[in-house]
Amino acid sequence: MSRGGAAAVAALLILLVLPPFFVDDYVQFILDLILVYVMVSFGFNIVLGYAGQLAFANAAFFGLGAYTLAICLGRLDWPFPAALFAAAVVGGAAGLLVSLPALRLRAYYLAIITLAFGELLRWTYVHASGLTRGSSGLGVPAISIFGIPVASDRARYWLFLALAGLTLWGSANLLRSRFGRALVAVRGNEAAAAAMGLAPAVVKIGAFAWSGVVVAIGGAMYALLLGRISPESFGLSQLLLHFSIVMIGGLGSLVGSVLGAVILTAAPELLRDIPGLEEIIFSLLLIGVLLFMPKGVAGLLGRLALFRERLYLT
Amino acid sequence: MFAQLVVSGIGQGSIYALVALGMTILFRVTTVVNFAHGELFMAGAFLIYALLNALGVPYAAAALAALLFLFLFGNAVERLLMRPLANAPHLSLAMMTVALSYLLRGGVRFLWGGNVRSLPPMFSFAPIEVGPVVIDAQDAVIIASTAALLVLFFALMRYSRFGKEAQAVTDSTRGAALVGINVAAFQRTMWGVAAMVAAVASILVAPETMLYPDMGARVLLRAFAAMTLGGFGSLGGAVAGGILMGIIEQLAGGYVSTAMIDIASYIVIIAVLLLRPSGLFGRAEVVRV
């Protein structure tokens, strides 16, 4: 990285750290929520955008992360780092589990089995009420990290920023590695991936597992932010939000993931009150993206030469 | 109790069979798995509801209107949403149907809200008693109509030129074009036909069931379970799988717990795909030359 580049990154980091000093509570909450969906989008994009696999399990990973964290903190009294780690492990295991059928089944079977998997989990949240308190919802206690309480949306912002930053760094490195190149090759042609010395099966399992980890951490963050979770938060409308963020931001672009999360997280607050409006607007956006700009907002920006290089580095 | 459960299972399963059949005919001719098919069924039911309640038309007229509207709607979907993506990757086609499913659900929620609605029963003759089994009027109508329609449908597929051409497009789109079939137009018609088959299910089920915007998503998963059970892409398999799925649900509900009714289809999907992906009737993939 050049000296100018390093300076730019440093400036960006400072800019990102500052907002809690200036914004009001509501904006702070939205900023936190954006970081949650940045995580979701990083994770989902790996499967949908980079590996090109149509899977509906993302809301399931998200819910697993949220419930695992809430149960570990509230029921088992685990310290936060351990609970977060548990959420990541459960998410990764779920990713591994749904990727196993993906290996030998055709593309639409994967979509169907993940759809069933997500609905099955949602049913479990409702009916395993001994663990989840069912439809009435499960509270998430306040946390502290190594003795330092993280109770306000401001404090959470810095925690979330650190987690998102680490994930972005990890994902970008992963995608730049041999694994990442093989992943993109799987989308086009499995033989090409094999030619890179990695079995397509291994690549797919890795993609789903990493996706599960990242999205589950996002779910854990979501649980912390809301303080109470219930099964209906992890159904089809959650999934629509995930699809929209990734598709509208841009398939196969991490920068697009951030853009999608910023654009779509701020918007729905305004739409929540009118039934169906959120679904209508998001689906119309999706249709528009599919018809007119298949590379999403990132692709649009990518047409400007200025952005092109950086956007497609990752 | 067993026989009673099986009979109500066949009633429920008939609807799953019709929805799965619609998805299968579309899949065979276009290779698109339509994730919005449940919503076509849902929209048909709400259309009938609206025509009956708001305009007070007779049921038969509402049913005809639903058939016609969904046929045209299916054509429009193909022309406006799917055809422009003809050269796009398969993921985009599937995503388009996902987007459409949300659009229809949102549209209905916007117009009617999320509340559950219902229609008065269409038939009110006394339940039919066969030994210990009681078949309720609406179930009897559903089972009989579905059976009649299926006979008609399969005769059409087997003996008519339209049926042969559908098989031709399924086997080879290039071959179909080489014998002069306008494949794009044929696929558009098939979108219309598939949507119309969904409307048939709506017509049969609307007077009996609760209407709510998410009813389509619920039926979609059962239709997927039906197709998976019967072997994905097989017409007969979709029907057999649908009826079987209805019976499995009722038996699970009757003998295990009513909560099982909701997840029987998910378990069936996961179990079949893991253990026997070609389906119960186990024929291998459609043979292509």
Added chain:
Amino acid sequence: MAAPESVLAVNRLAASYGKVAALKSASLRVGAGEAVALLGANGSGKTTLLRTLCGFLPPAGGEVRLDGVAITGLPPHKIFALGIVQVSQGRDLFGSLSVLDNLRLGAARRRRPGPELAEVFDYFPQLRERQRQLVYTLSGGEQQMVALARALMSAPKILLLDEPSGGLAPRLVAEIGRIVNALKEKGATMLLVEQNLKLAAMVADRFYILRDGETVAEGDAAVLQADHKAFAHAYYL
């Protein structure tokens, strides 16, 4: 070459797959009752030319005329209706339908009076015996016959044959050659892509050579008959 009036006239036709120009400038004529061979190495654009003629690939330039009328850029089903019918290399049969259904579908959408089933079966006695059999259960040679028979049922003005002998055993190649010759004697107009020079020489009146997407030579088929080894050497290497 005093070709009779042209049924098919192709002028400087070009086509591409995405950015790859597979066909740059192909020009040829086929007269009524004529059998014309299209020769060239693999990748020279022969199959692309046939695909473009049938409307599967949009032309990027040039012109196609059928009986003097421009038909450039029409979709496949319209081209079929006008009478250009292809027997493709992949055959593109309907495997899960019977031989009979395949042939009937060949005739279902034809716009011109065509032969009866019985007439077509006269060319292919084997198929008459197997008319109830599902096509995917047939051997490669029999499938090739179904493909030819289905095309005949379509009442073609001009028949495009893409490698009719491809992948077949020598005995079957001779059989296909015999059938194509018989068709020709009945006055069929044909454009034939063939790697097998011997077969091409046996059937064709004239030939064109395609190289890198351009027609670079044409001539009388007698040249092929005389010395196809020297010919192959000259044009394929």
